[in-house]
Amino acid sequence: MSTEPQSASLRYDAVVIGAGHNGLVHAGYLARAGMRTLLLEQRHLVGGAAITEELLPGFRFTTFSYAISLLRPEIVDDLDLVEHGLMVLPLANTFQPGLNGEYLALGPDADANYHEIARFSAEDAEAARDLDHLIARLCVALKPWMDRIPPNVRSNDPADLEALAELRAFMEGLDPEVRALGERFASSSAAEILDETFEHDLVKSLYASSGIIGSMVSPRDRESGLVWLFHKMGEYDGSPGSWGFHKGGNGGFTQVLARACEAFGGEIRTEARVRRVLHEGGTVRGVELEDGQRIEAPVVVSALDPRQTFTRLVDPADMPADLIEHLEGYKYQGSASKVNFALSDLPTFPGLEDKPDLFRGFTNLGPSIDYLHQAFTEAKEGRFSRRPFIDCCIQSTVDPGMSPPGKHVMSCFVMYTPYQLAEGTWDDQRDALGDTVQETLEEFFPGFSELVLHREVVTPLDIERAVGLSEGNIFAGELFDSQLFLNRPAPGWNQYRTPLSGYYQCGSGTHPGGCVSGGPGMLAARQVLRDAQAGA
Amino acid sequence: MPQSTPFQPRLSGLNQTGVWKLWAGYTVAPAYQHSISTEYYAIRNSAALLDTSPLFKLRFAGPSAETLLRHAMVRDVGAIADGRAQYTCWCDRRGYVLQDGVVLRLSSEDFLLTAAEPTLKYFRDLASDLGIARETVQDVSLDYGILALQGPLAHRILARLTDAADGLRYFGVTRCAIASHGVILSRTGYTGDLGYELWVPREGALPVLDALLEAGRGDNLTMMGTTALKMARVEAGLLLMDVDFRSSRHAWVDEQRETPAELGWAWMLRAMERSDRDFVGRGAIEQELATGSSRWTTTGLAVDVHDYERVHDEAGILAPRHEVYEETTMSVYRRSETPWDYAGYATSFHYSSLLRRPLALAKIPMDLAVEGTEVDLELTVIRRPQNVLARVHGGSFFNPERKIAVAEGVQNP
Numbered sequence: 001m002s003t004e005p006q007s008a009s010l011r012y013d014a015v016v017i018g019a020g021h022n023g024l025v026h027a028g029y030l031a032r033a034g035m036r037t038l039l040l041e042q043r044h045l046v047g048g049a050a051i052t053e054e055l056l057p058g059f060r061f062t063t064f065s066y067a068i069s070l071l072r073p074e075i076v077d078d079l080d081l082v083e084h085g086l087m088v089l090p091l092a093n094t095f096q097p098g099l100n101g102e103y104l105a106l107g108p109d110a111d112a113n114y115h116e117i118a119r120f121s122a123e124d125a126e127a128a129r130d131l132d133h134l135i136a137r138l139c140v141a142l143k144p145w146m147d148r149i150p151p152n153v154r155s156n157d158p159a160d161l162e163a164l165a166e167l168r169a170f171m172e173g174l175d176p177e178v179r180a181l182g183e184r185f186a187s188s189s190a191a192e193i194l195d196e197t198f199e200h201d202l203v204k205s206l207y208a209s210s211g212i213i214g215s216m217v218s219p220r221d222r223e224s225g226l227v228w229l230f231h232k233m234g235e236y237d238g239s240p241g242s243w244g245f246h247k248g249g250n251g252g253f254t255q256v257l258a259r260a261c262e263a264f265g266g267e268i269r270t271e272a273r274v275r276r277v278l279h280e281g282g283t284v285r286g287v288e289l290e291d292g293q294r295i296e297a298p299v300v301v302s303a304l305d306p307r308q309t310f311t312r313l314v315d316p317a318d319m320p321a322d323l324i325e326h327l328e329g330y331k332y333q334g335s336a337s338k339v340n341f342a343l344s345d346l347p348t349f350p351g352l353e354d355k356p357d358l359f360r361g362f363t364n365l366g367p368s369i370d371y372l373h374q375a376f377t378e379a380k381e382g383r384f385s386r387r388p389f390i391d392c393c394i395q396s397t398v399d400p401g402m403s404p405p406g407k408h409v410m411s412c413f414v415m416y417t418p419y420q421l422a423e424g425t426w427d428d429q430r431d432a433l434g435d436t437v438q439e440t441l442e443e444f445f446p447g448f449s450e451l452v453l454h455r456e457v458v459t460p461l462d463i464e465r466a467v468g469l470s471e472g473n474i475f476a477g478e479l480f481d482s483q484l485f486l487n488r489p490a491p492g493w494n495q496y497r498t499p500l501s502g503y504y505q506c507g508s509g510t511h512p513g514g515c516v517s518g519g520p521g522m523l524a525a526r527q528v529l530r531d532a533q534a535g536a
Numbered sequence: 537m538p539q540s541t542p543f544q545p546r547l548s549g550l551n552q553t554g555v556w557k558l559w560a561g562y563t564v565a566p567a568y569q570h571s572i573s574t575e576y577y578a579i580r581n582s583a584a585l586l587d588t589s590p591l592f593k594l595r596f597a598g599p600s601a602e603t604l605l606r607h608a609m610v611r612d613v614g615a616i617a618d619g620r621a622q623y624t625c626w627c628d629r630r631g632y633v634l635q636d637g638v639v640l641r642l643s644s645e646d647f648l649l650t651a652a653e654p655t656l657k658y659f660r661d662l663a664s665d666l667g668i669a670r671e672t673v674q675d676v677s678l679d680y681g682i683l684a685l686q687g688p689l690a691h692r693i694l695a696r697l698t699d700a701a702d703g704l705r706y707f708g709v710t711r712c713a714i715a716s717h718g719v720i721l722s723r724t725g726y727t728g729d730l731g732y733e734l735w736v737p738r739e740g741a742l743p744v745l746d747a748l749l750e751a752g753r754g755d756n757l758t759m760m761g762t763t764a765l766k767m768a769r770v771e772a773g774l775l776l777m778d779v780d781f782r783s784s785r786h787a788w789v790d791e792q793r794e795t796p797a798e799l800g801w802a803w804m805l806r807a808m809e810r811s812d813r814d815f816v817g818r819g820a821i822e823q824e825l826a827t828g829s830s831r832w833t834t835t836g837l838a839v840d841v842h843d844y845e846r847v848h849d850e851a852g853i854l855a856p857r858h859e860v861y862e863e864t865t866m867s868v869y870r871r872s873e874t875p876w877d878y879a880g881y882a883t884s885f886h887y888s889s890l891l892r893r894p895l896a897l898a899k900i901p902m903d904l905a906v907e908g909t910e911v912d913l914e915l916t917v918i919r920r921p922q923n924v925l926a927r928v929h930g931g932s933f934f935n936p937e938r939k940i941a942v943a944e945g946v947q948n949p
Binding site: 114127129130 | 658660
């Protein structure tokens with residue numbers, strides 16, 4: 001904690017703005033490299049959208065993000081995260097209830113899953129194996145490109161030209177089957193791929209949810225293909241596409257990152273909102289806090305989203321017009337909300353009252369593509385879905401520290417809830433959304449409402465207000481091909497640098513993108529350190 | 537929840553070990569009694585009964601069933617007479633093996649197939665490609681249980697229940713009634729011994745099992761678990777998917793895929809030259825044979841008994857001989873001037889109590905695959921690598937006349 005007088009000028013090697021998980025990872029890497037690093041956070045706690053809050057005594061809520069999959073394994077090793085308390089508990093199951101008593105209860109055993117899906121269709125069960133395997137192969141092939149600084153298409157630097165040639169050679173060298181699937185994801189909607197692969201609605205819906213998570217797209221929109229692939233890029237202990245809970249929620253994870261950062265000598269200051277980034281003659285000089293304090297540093301890194309990075313922290317007039325113009329077209333359009341519950345007991349699904357491990361994973365409420373599309377259609381008209389898609393997680397089933405014994409916390413990720421409402425404001429509609437979610441849960445799990453001890457509703461507006469993510473987009477910008485890889489956040493500016501020398505970006509609005517991956521923070525650090533070395 | 541085979545209600549009471557494992561999602565017994573050797577010797581000296589129901593079972597029926605199978609399979613299903621069976625494999629378009637299995641031809645338009653992995657959709661998609669109705673292929677996995685009755689007394693036991701096995705030749709198929717239930721009977725098995733397999737309709741599972749156990753009571757008919765079966769199959773030189781090879785379908789890279797020739801199944805390809813039958817993978821296989829591009833082949837290795845003893849004697853321990861069955865990778869080296877000259881690897885290892893020697897199934901380069909060629913097989917002796925002499929041994933290690941004999945009662949030579 002800082003005790004410096006407000007007007008004093010401080011000097012650091014690097015200042016990182018925003019202690020979300022990417023800011024923490026980034027600051028950790030810079031501190032580890034020996035840079036005197038200061039990480040600034042506007043809120044009273046670090047974590048950004050990866051926090052755990054005790055809103056009711058004994059009940060710990062993952063207010064925003066709630067699971068981990070894409071966390072880059074090298075970060076764990078590089079930053080000694082295990083030593084600082086990293087523990088990721090497996091989300092071993094997926095429960096996909098239907099509305100007519102049907103359900104799919106899948107687990108980690110491929111043969112058991114075959115028989116579960118074969119209750120509906122033996123062909124679907126077989127097709128699921130093929131698809132899972134092919135997706136895993138594609139993800140493994142793409143992984144090296146996720147973990148490197150992408151080439152810059154606007155550059156004539158020999159290194160970039162070489163990287164682009166390497167990229168072309170990589171695409172051409174891909175196994176034809178794998179490549180065809182990659183092209184399919186890039187050019188087709190999730191629904192098109194699913195209609196071609198499966199015959200049963202419930203099986204399709206099981207996969208379709210990956211194609212819409214956090215994105216203002218219908219499973220019938222072309223963009224859903226790529227969103228689906230993105231969500232499969234992760235792993236749990238080398239098991240592709242699998243997810244886990246961090247002990248103590250995602251806030252437990254960012255606390256681990258904070259300890260790691262401090263152990264390397266990084267300083268973290270909370271309740272320190274940056275008013276603007278200081279620069280002179282095209283070179284960054286430091287930052288100025290809301291309270292007027294100035295901090296000097298030759299390197300300033302924004303972990304905020306592109307809108308904040310390029311139009312709030314600096315005067316857009318100081319930025320190239322074409323970049324600002326491009327970023328005006330960059331889509332946020334937050335579409336997800338969270339409704340978190342404290343429960344007196346586990347919900348029950350009729351007929352499966354005695355299945356204790358049912359909720360030890362994801363529970364997807366969205367039993368058909370029609371259901372998801374209908375939910376989207378309402379959101380497109382500017383109102384939240386009256387029968388929303390809900391992804392429920394009850395972390396307390398595997399992590400007893402999350403709730404008092406026998407009681408539970410249930411995190412509900414809700415789609416679609418458009419940031420931009422056609423009528424009224426989210427402040428007026430917050431409770432109505434909570435009611436709708438509760439009614440939907442009641443439909444799937446009769447008696448649910450009687451279990452509710454407490455309810456917290458977090459709308460896109462709340463996400464924007466609390467975390468600073470523009471329009472409440474959880475990924476710091478949609479995961480569309482026009483906003484990924486070579487284009488994230490803008491062509492020519494996808495290598496973590498900005499038009500100001502010494503000013504960098506390291507948030508989810510940079511490659512590889514959103515989710516609790518730490519990839520942007522890690523790759524941006526690689527760039528900063530490389531530049532520092534080149535300049536030294 | 538694990539699946540139960542139709543025989544499970546009876547078998548659960550017969551397993552004295554308390555140990556179960558999963559096979560394709562079904563609960564099965566690795567052994568029914570603590571002495572695996574006892575189960576093994578029942579196969580070789582009396583008769584043993586195995587529940588092999590977890591296999592996937594497909595029916596190909598209708599006017600286009602033969603056309604589809606002739607296109608799908610590496611061996612020519614058209615060459616199977618009604619009432620005959622054929623061991624075969626099927627490949628992808630690049631000539632890599634997808635699976636192996638046995639085709640039973642019940643009649644000109646009615647076939648059954650067993651497979652280790654789900655493959656209904658694969659064959660139906662192939663049917664669609666050929667303009668054949670998808671319904672030609674049906675998954676009948678849940679309609680039948682399968683029992684394998686194996687061993688020298690298998691016929692004698694069966695003859696107490698039906699005369700259908702009399703005169704039934706090796707790889708013959710017939711229908712019969714046992715305990716008033718219609719059963720499809722084939723003279724096939726996975727032990728390399730005299731034996732039969734019985735497709736029992738689900739509802740007849742327990743009565744048929746009970747009838748067999750009763751019929752075999754005086755002849756030491758013994759339930760066999762999967763371990764005894766697997767010991768027997770190594771002696772028979774029979775490969776096991778996911779142990780000795782994996783399906784091309786879910787492989788990650790070509791190094792994990794194998795062609796029929798690379799699996800030592802060149803014999804399946806012999807008839808190919810005599811016809812122009814178009815089957816999946818034919819082009820690639822023809823090219824492989826023409827250019828000699830096979831990367832390796834799969835063969836048996838007979839370990840030199842004296843050398844096996846020696847390496848253990850020198851270490852001061854007894855050579856392991858009791859119930860040794862391993863599904864691990866063991867390196868194979870060329871015996872040359874270069875020490876540790878890597879050549880390939882074994883995938884299954886078994887000390888045959890009957891044949892009194894260790895056996896392995898291994899992948900080696902084609903030039904070494906000459907009967908009797910000496911290689912080194914890397915064992916682990918007190919946790920250290922130790923090479924022992926082994927000799928290439930094609931085909932089966934154990935091949936009693938009774939397996940294929942037409943007449944009943946041929947004894948072990």
